[in-house]
Amino acid sequence: MPKPMVVLNVQQCEPNQCENGICPAALQCRRKALVQEQPFEVPELNSERCLGCAVCVTICERKSLQVYRW
Numbered sequence: 001m002p003k004p005m006v007v008l009n010v011q012q013c014e015p016n017q018c019e020n021g022i023c024p025a026a027l028q029c030r031r032k033a034l035v036q037e038q039p040f041e042v043p044e045l046n047s048e049r050c051l052g053c054a055v056c057v058t059i060c061e062r063k064s065l066q067v068y069r070w
């Protein structure tokens with residue numbers, strides 16, 4: 001079974017569209033694979049840490065996060 005992989009589309013991500021510039025998807029990532037250093041900054045995705053649980057994918061209303069299965 002291939003590991004699902006999450007990809008962040010930085011062109012699509014608009015932190016200023018999220019409440020107070022805070023990424024709700026990053027807040028819910030228990031692995032700290034998706035991290036936002038500062039409000040209004042695009043979060044960073046660490047694929048090594050990511051489990052592919054897709055919790056963040058369901059949270060991002062701008063569909064900036066997508067899950068792929070290879």
Ligand code: SF4
Nearest residue numbers: 013014015018023060
């Ligand atoms: S990834 Fe989605 S939820 Fe997170 S800051 Fe970007 S647009 Fe907002």
Ligand code: SF4
Nearest residue numbers: 029050051053054056
């Ligand atoms: S898929 Fe899961 S582990 Fe990976 S960044 Fe999203 S919430 Fe975090």
